[in-house]
Amino acid sequence: MKTLTVSVVTPDGPVLEDTFEMVSCKSEIGELGILPGHIPMVAPLSISAVRLKNGDDTKKLAVNGGFLEIRPEKVTILAQSAEDPHEIDVERAKRAKERAEQRLQSKQDDIDFRRAELALKRAMNRLDIVG
Ligand code: ATP
Secondary structure (H helix, E strand, C coil): CCCEEEEEEECCEEEEEEEECEEEEEECCEEEEECCCCCCEEEEECCEEEEEEECCEEEEEEECCCEEEEECCEEEEECCCEECHHHCCHHHHHHHHHHHHHHHHCCCCHHHHHHHHHHHHHHHHHHHHHC
């Protein structure tokens, strides 16, 4: 089976570099299923799960936005944060979700609203990935 090299980098440093048969992720232009030989492209990444597949094995990462660069033999993900499910602190994510929900309920200005919306998305993404 052909493979792609996947590299995930955050401001804290490299998170992962390994080979996989397929990458599934959500970009701002829609869901992408990337196989070796994919046409080159760059896309903004949504706050979502990245799925890295080898046979029946799927590795999931919670990514917090960023960019995706696809080349036929390599996928590079530059994200603000990227967490393996084992690294996710569920209680922290629940607290972040509650804080964001409270902020969204209280009528604050647009900037705070957008910020709270993004915080809520990050927390819900983390909780989804943990399952
Ligand atoms: P919080 O309000 O709890 O800080 P946040 O969504 O604002 O959450 P981020 O700005 O996305 O946090 O992330 C800051 C750093 O903290 C990143 O390194 C990220 O990986 C880590 N992080 C945030 N939330 C969690 C979590 N629930 N479990 C593990 N790491 C987390």
